[in-house]
Amino acid sequence: MPVEIDIEHVAKLARLDLSDDESARLRTQLAQILEHAARVGEVAAADVPPTASPIPRANVYREDVPEPSLPADEALRNAPERDGDRFRVPRIAETGA
Amino acid sequence: MSAELCDLTGAELSAKLAAGETSASDVLASSQRRIDAVEDRVGAFLTRTDQLASERAEELDAYLSTGAPQSPVAGIPVALKDVLTTNGVRTTCGSKILETYVPPYDATAWARLAGAGAVLVGKTNCDEFAMGSSNENSAYGPVRNPWDTDRVPGGSSGGSAAAVAAGEAVWALGTDTGGSVRQPASLCGVVGLKPTYGRISRYGLIAFASSLDTVGTFSRTVRDSASMLQILAGHDPRDATSLDVPVPAYTDGIDGGVAGLRVGVVTEAFGEGVDPGVVASVRAAIDQLEGLGASIGEVELPHAAYALSAYYLIAPSECSSNLARYDGVRYGLRAPGEHADSIEMMFATRGQGFGPEVKRRIMLGTYALSAGYYEAYYGQAQKVRTLVIRNYEAAFERFDILVSPTSPTTAFRIGEKADDPMAMYLNDIFTIPANLGGVPAISIPSGLDDAGLPVGIQLTAPALDEPTLFRAAHALESALSLDLRPPLLQGAG
């Protein structure tokens, strides 16, 4: 069954500018890939538990002991734009979660 | 072009260095001359670190001249796939979005090699963010296969595989998420190891799909692969998924042979869609194993067929989240020009900074994780992973080692599959199950096909049984006794 994908919505979630060409191509390609990928539904029965990690571990922690941080200059070295010791970005119009 | 120091194995170089027959600087110079000679035809490197390497080699020579104990890694020229971070050395992931990114820290894998005296010759080209099987998805142009420069080296660690095949580096590190070390190793005629998931720290491995990513090695012999893993393996407090179990001595039992070893041939890996030349070469190698005393049987991995589907849900899903951080705020590209606000800046930066394959996978993963689809896609894929693991468990009750071709084909022409993502994804059909199962696998050359292109055989072992993997691969490699010099190095100059 061909998959209908709302490319604009997905691109918005992924914060990706796509040209019309890209959107059109992705619509076709993603549908094709997903049709193949949907085969996972054929074999995975309800009683099969999911596995998130191939070699599961548990309870891996770090002790609460501080180590030196980066100097501010080093933290900001790769900044596309800075303002003193802060990163600078265009205005934030939206609010967080 | 005659054989030079850079064409020797790590073990041979290490012996010469220990005997004082050569110096780290001479070895490095040999490697750098080779880069100068072939790089315009191969294009393996994105960044060369000549100055750093020379300084490093001189330091090493000063140290070695004191007669101090020497690691088998000391003085070996190593190339790193450009998805492994290097403190102070640009690391791009083959992407425009990280064109100017200079990491403030070293990947643990590189730090361990560097600590043991390895010399970094440069950072190698790769598919953008390790997504691809041909190295054509790099923002910096393709890498060419030293066996035929019209062909791809495989991917995503194409630059690392090509560099080792061409003698530009003696060893290289790559990363393997669905076959990205083993497949290019196969296509370039070198040895490529993907160890057990968690055996090598992922800290500093720029994430593509976190639950599948492993650091892997390239070398020209199995023994060198074992020597490298010896240094690389072990728990890293900075990676909570790295395994905290003892590291065995990998080269100790490597000459033990395969007499009595139970070898399972993965039947479905010799069917439709596999090149006859690949089948013939791998079958011949299996006969060699039998001749060496291994007992050969057939085994099925019934869910391997679904592994590809599961992979193309799990990897893009994780990637869509892992690559969210490239947003033009803290590092890397910010789309030039005025932006009305931060949201628009992020849209533009990501739209301009990522190439088509990366966008495709981000979109795929975003969709697969989005409301209403999670269970049908990601959830189901994680169940298939359980089935793949059960397949391996069943298979390893009967066999010590599984064998198959590494890749269904030999190196294909640049551009041949570029417009057909599904055809490209099928390249990884034999390598993906080991990533889903977390088990170690190695690709070693089994010979050349009729067109003179390398074929690789993949050996797979149970989790953490790299010693058996090395022992079997080394036995086969010795029996095959191939002399693999790419045509690029055979002609004059």
Added chain:
Amino acid sequence: MAYEAVIGLECHVELSTATKMFCACANVFGAPPNTQTCPVCLGHPGTLPVPNREAIARIIKIGLALNSEIAPHSLFHRKNYFYPDMPKNYQISQYDLPICIGGHLDIEFGDGSTARVGITRVHMEEDTGKSTHGGGSGRIHDATYATLDFNRAGVPLVECVSEPDMRSPEEAAAYLRELRATLESLDVSDVKMEEGSLRCDANISLRATGAEAFGTKVEIKNMNSVRSLERALVYEIERQTKALDAGATIVQETRHWDEDAGSTASMRSKEEAFDYRYFPEPDIPAMEPDAAWIDDIRASLPELPRARRDRYVETLGLKPDVARVLVGDRGSSALFDAAVSLGADAGPAANWITQDVAALRNAGGSEGELTAQHVADVVMLIASGTVSNAGAKQALEASFASGEPVEAAVDRLGLRQVSDTGALGALADEVLAENPDVVQKFRDGKEGVIGFLVGQLMQKAAGAANPKVAQELLRERLQG
């Protein structure tokens, strides 16, 4: 129409661990911008999170204090959304497998009545960086740029979600106070709302009184004190009541509380559809705390505010409202417990601490420090008749300023009461001799006049007489 408010609170608590949640950067408030960051908390490519054991221990402690079940298997999930101050553009949080499941918190009102508020879950996550809006008027709506400081990014954050069990702003405020006091007693966080180490969002809906079904809920953010939570809820109830009475429908949305304006405003975001695409964090193994660890943490739990209140009332005989005030402030209740253990009577000690000591502390800045010994001395010196109430107050103020022991202040200021019956007896004789008509009135049955005579005696003793002793001496003589 009459409505009933249905209120639930989501509180975020920054833990005061030495380091951040997933990296070894120091967890400190107020450092210069971007000096407490590293590749991990800046979200650099290739970095990985490793959880802080102490943070996990602390959330388990919180869960135990809130009567939650500690999950035998719990996972971190990634919550995916883009925001410039969130370095990875996903937050490591928890989803369907939180560490602490269910629970409750008992609260007490001013009149001594109590209520139980259900806890839905308590989970672990990480904080974001801080953005500052610049250009324009400097406020979010007309700013032209923003600057980012990532010192706070990755600080351990505990989210505590209540059931929608509260029915009034007062009840919500009582819950928040009780939660704060509980967290304070656990020593897991600074719980300073003004610094943001305790933050509170409220969900509120109205329904017709007596109705079963919930109305449309609105989320309110940005309350930075218990009082502003209460004000915001009062405002929101009024706003929704008006809307419903006018026949309008309530829009499910997030609203921002403006403290200065005293009102809430809609926070419509450009990215309207949030779809967090939660999935298990592949970089962090599951948390499966063993019983021994949980038992150790349980054994380390201090006396919680609820139990402490009960003890003050039932064992020490304090009035419930005094007990509540004491317990509401950890410093005060600690001082009280110590003073009582030094021998002070509970009732007077509680009164001194909640009244005079509190007033001194509020007014006096921090130049002096009163210890439990000071409080105990005051109470015991009054009880023994060594000093009057008024004198004790004077001495306490002096001790607060100088730090000297109360008794030293009493002596230095000459506040010691004369209880020596010999000396006072002579003065009593004088007073009686000087006031024959008053004496006569007393003997005629107007016993109330004794107060005047005591006053005269106190005057003669320059205030240093023990009024009780003085009265006894006078009475003896008058009746003798």
